[in-house]
Amino acid sequence: MTDDARGVDGGEPRALVAAEGVAYRYDGAESPSLHDINIRVAQGSCFGLLGPNGAGKTTLISLLTGLLRVQDGSIRIGDYTFPRDAAAIKRMSALVPQEYAFYPTLTARENLEFFAGLYGIPAAERSARMEECIAVCSLEQVLDKRSQSYSGGIKRRLNLAIGLLTSPRLLYLDEPTVGIDAQSRHFILAAIERLQERGMTIIYTSHYMEEVEQLCDDVAIIDDGRVVLQEPTSTLLQGGSQVYVTPSGAPEPALLERLARELPAQWDGARLILTPGGEHTVSSLLQRLEQHAIGIERMQMGGHRLEEIYLGVTRTDLRA
Amino acid sequence: MQLAAIIRKELQLLSRDVHGLALLFVMPLVFILIMSMAMKDDFDRRSGVALDVLYTDEAGIEVTDAMLSDVADNDLFNLVEVGSVYPGGSLADAAAAVGADEYSFLLRILPGAFTSLDAKVAEITVAPGTSREVTQLFVASLRRAMAKQRILLMEKEIKEEIPEAEAYDFLEVSGAEDDELIDISYGFQANTVSEAPTSVQQNVPAWLVFSMFFVVVPLANTMINERQVGTLRRIRTIAVPGWKLILGKIVPYYFINQVQVVLMLMVGVWVVPLLGGDRLTLGDSFGGLALISSALSAAALGYAILIAVICRSTEQATTLGGAGNIILAALGGIMVPTHVMPEFMQSVTVxxxxxxxxxxxxxxFLRGGGVADVLPEVASLLLLGVIALAVALLAMRRQTV
Known part of the structure; x- marks a missing residue:
């Protein structure tokens, strides 16, 4: 059996999506929105794309879905590349936008029929495809009601159902759970897990880090148009050796700078993150803090959370 | 399949847009009915229906009676006897009424009329508001009636003197009443205002044209909503060619425009007469009608898509599209008929x-034109539609979804 047949590529899982050196500048913009983006999304995986507002996530998704033309670098999806195979790429993928991207005065059935026609699903298959999407997203009860009357949760489910009509190999989910209640969120996350089990490749953006931890196999964090971190989620969340110290009062900036120079210590805006190793044992580090009159209100050992990593690499300052 | 899905969706969206439907169908219907009836009298006067003429016959003989009867046969003039309006037959009152433009003429048949060949027959007082052309028409009509009576009088005298002349019909020989000796044909000249329409001839096509341009509101609202809520973003990630997306908008709204044409013409033909108005005459050229309504639709749709592309919000599109339509209507002789405009404004309507x-x-409808006669307007409208659509497509390509 070849690597191709096994879905592996030189020992690595085969990448369904590979972006290399991708850069993009909007007309009239002073600086590029994306610089030298390199990402690989393994076939059948769920890939979390994170970043603050304005970081470049939407631009990257627009390039991956063919909404924008690649200016620099290359994008390969499956065996296809942009712009030559744009139509084939569009046929194998689907985007579920963050907005309720359907017609509010049409019913769920009418919306599904319209998009099924637009996707070019043959009439003989259409009914079965629609039934499956309706079942996956549990839309049976509201099928013939105008979608403007739906709750936020049902609208999100319809939004997702439309994206599943072609049973795409690659599905882009752009914040699919924003603004809905816990029950609807739980339902949608469970539905996405079922899609993963069926081998669908998913590129997932969200500001809810716990969702990304739960769903995604790999994570890329984009900030200021650059990929600042790309790792398997499991690696990121490995119980690290860090010690998280919440001081009883915020240290002076000068002291923080000094600590950063002298010790393996980083300030994340609320806590000091100490990384013991070598001569710096946990106890020696805590002693040094005491010498600098830093009182300890709370201390936590190891166990990274994605949000901590995210804030660590994207910093905590508000974005425009 | 994709095109059919888009067309079906557009029709579904429009069928649920109550305001859009009202704008496209109820608004022109109401305008046509109200304006056709409200402007009926004014148009009737302008289109020369039966001018009132006061008369008094002081000769009171059979010949003058016959002459007046001939003048009354002309549909343009409605003879009203002075005595029937002013008891006692006061000529002073009649003259005052004509001086106040209540009647177009006062015709006085003099007592000695037809007593000799050189006896004066009549006096005419012309109202200040009566045009020179109408006056000449009335005088010509009176002269013809007078000449006929003179020929009949001469015929009678000659036949009394010369029995051999009995076999001849002097009136027939003179040709005075033989309209077959003159052929009349009406020359066609596009865009002339010399032939003033009736109220229904003006108002039905005017408000129909106005309402056809109002496709801008529902069409722009749909397109802008698609852009704002991310539907267009989603659609553009699907392998559907841009031309299908545009054609999917044009086809259903072209169909809507043609339904508007049929319905509003039916209103002019059947509904307006029921309310006492004139019946709309459609002319003889179905081909010309189809051509002009199709070209109008092309222009209206190009304009609508351009507005939809350049506006950022539905509010902007409704304001710009609606106000634009009203300005185009005011300039284009929709609200104020071209033939009542001063010459300068008539030249601006183009x-x-x-x-x-x-x-x-x-x-x-009015000038008997056919396919060839409407080609200049058709070409102008098609060109406008194509240019507007091209500009819209260029602008659309520059927009980021």
Whole structure:
């Protein structure tokens, strides 16, 4: 059996999506929105794309879905590349936008029929495809009601159902759970897990880090148009050796700078993150803090959370 | 399959847009009915229906009676005897009424009329508001009636003197009453205002043209909503060619425009007469009618898509599209008929595509025009539609979804 047949590529899982050196500048913009983006999304995986507002996530998704033309670098999806195979790429993928991207005065059935026609699903298959999407997203009860009357949760489910009509190999989910209640969120996350089990490749953006931890196999964090971190989620969340110290009062900036120079210590805006190793044992580090009159209100050992990593690499300052 | 899905969706969206439907169908219907009836009298006066003429016959003989009867046969003049309006037959009162423009003429048949060949027959007082052309028409009509009576009088005298002349019909020989000796044909000249339409001939096509341009509101609202809520973003990630997306908008709204044409013409033909108005005459050229309504639709749809592309919000599109339509209507002779405008304003109407459409309809309804006669208007409208659509497509390509 070849690597191709096994879905592996030189020992690595085969990448369904590979972006290399991708850069993009909007007309009239002073600086590029994306610089030298390199990402690989393994076939059948769920890939979390994170970043603050304005970081470049939407631009990257627009390039991956063919909404924008690649200016620099290359994008390969499956065996296809942009712009030559744009139509084939569009046929194998689907985007579920963050907005309720359907017609509010049409019913769920009418919306599904319209998009099924637009996707070019043959009439003989259409009914079965629609039934499956309706079942996956549990839309049976509201099928013939105008979608403007739906709750936020049902609208999100319809939004997702439309994206599943072609049973795409690659599905882009752009914040699919924003603004809905816990029950609807739980339902949608469970539905996405079922899609993963069926081998669908998913590129997932969200500001809810716990969702990304739960769903995604790999994570890329984009900030200021650059990929600042790309790792398997499991690696990121490995119980690290860090010690998280919440001081009883915020240290002076000068002291923080000094600590950063002298010790393996980083300030994340609320806590000091100490990384013991070598001569710096946990106890020696805590002693040094005491010498600098830093009182300890709370201390936590190891166990990274994605949000901590995210804030660590994207910093905590508000974005425009 | 994709095109059919888009067309079906557009029709579904429009069928649920109550305001859009009202704008496209109820608004022109109401305008046509109200304006056709409200302007009926004014148009009737302008289109020369039966001018009132006061008369008094002081000769009171059989010949003058016959002469007046001949004048009354002309549909343009409605003879009203002075005595029937002013008891006692006061000529002073009659003259005052004509002086106040209540009647177009006062005709006085003099007592000695027809007593000799050189006896004066009549005096005419012309109202200040009566045009020189109408006066000449009335005088010509009176002269013809007078000449006929003179020929009949001479015929009678000659036949009394010369029995051999009995076999001849002097009136027939004179040709005075033989209309077959003169052929009349009406020359066609597009965009002329010399032939004033009736109220229904003006208002039905005018408000029809106006309402056809109002496809801008529902069409722009749909397109802008698609852009704002991310539907267009989603659609553009699907392998559907741009031309299908545009054609999917154009086809259903072209169909809607043609339904508007049929319905509003039916209103003019059947509904307006029921309310006491004139019946709309459609002319003889179905081909010309189809051409001008199709070209109008092309211009209206190009304009609508351009507005949809350049506006950022539905509010902007409704304001810009609606206000634009009203300005085009005011300039184009929709709200104020071209033939009542001063000459300068008549020349300004050519800047409005609504005027091109209206003139196209009037060429067919009013001036007996056919396919060839409406080609200039059709070409102008099609060119406008193509240019507007091209500009819209260029602008659309520059927009980021």
């Amino acid at each position: 800047v409005s595509p609504m005027s091109w459409g209206l003139q196209g309809f009037l060429d067919i």
